[in-house]
Amino acid sequence: MSTSPTPSEQKRADEEAKAREEAEQAALPYKWTQTIKDVDITIEIDGKFKGKDLDIKIGKESLKAAIKGGEVFIDGPLPKQIRVDESTWTLVSTSNGKEVSIHLDKVNQMEWWPHVVTNAPKIDVQKIQPENSKLGDLDGETRSMVEKMMFDQAQKEKGLPTSEEQKKVDMLKKFQEQHPEMDFSNAKMG
Template sequence: MPDSPTPEEREKADAELKAKEAAEQAALPYRWTQTIKDVDVTIPIDLKYKGRDLDVKLSKTGLRVAIKGQDPIIDGTLPHPIHVDESTWTLETIPSGKEISVHLDKVNQMEWWAHVITSAPKIDTSKIQPENSKLGDLDGETRTMVEKMMFDQRQKEMGKPTSDEQKKLDLLEQFKKQHPEMDFSNVKMG
């Protein structure tokens, strides 16, 4: 069995992966960002185009953005469904020209997207650090659940027990103390 990587090797591998990911994302004809609740896509286009020149279609599981008569800029299947009625697109004039802004409202507001469309390169969603202010925007119960999920994810990455596994271990320890006469050597946790 190979030795596990040193922190320096892991850091170097993470940096290389991050650089590769950044290069893949930079090569896309659009930029995108996300929160736990939504995805925003911006596509720079030439100043000469107007809204009527565009062909933009949003569906529950698909996205198409094109300039009429040209190959689509984005055309594919979304990795997860969206609320079509809550999703929008606009054409905006910016200092460097124009851009199409697409706002996608996630159906499952508890998951990160690895890409905008399934044919695009993926990002490593385990490296996403949610902004604390955004976590604070969640209601109490949802925030508790998200914090527990984040804690459990970090514990798994470090090879430590999740919060639920730790509860079981604590209960077993308590039970062992109450019953010193019993043999627990063959107990399997699962």
């Protein structure tokens, strides 16, 4: 019989998992960030390289970024499909060389990616905290759906009812108030 970890054990396990995840991500030859709608990747390269020296292939379900005949930074299948026509790459000079910037536009703009390519280490998408300012960028319907998902996730973590479950409880309570003559003592929810 397994027992649930104590809050301090859980906190330590979460911290260890976060540290391991950060170390795995830091070891990658690129950095990446994402919003619910897109993924941005940056790769620092030597300043001597030009665009023609690069081998960058953005496919609907795959990504490759390499120096022709040299180092491969990313090469593998994407976790989900992207819009190739809306995805781009650029090469810009920086203070310590050059940087390849790759922008991928997600087809499904309602989910987080655990990694850029499936052969890279995963991040825990359950721990992603979307910035509230980014929620403001979403249209009204999408924003309310994301806020509902975030509320329901927070409720589940606290062991409380989700918005749908709460709606059922409220409806039953209202019905009971309207029909005091009925006995609801053996009523089961679910």
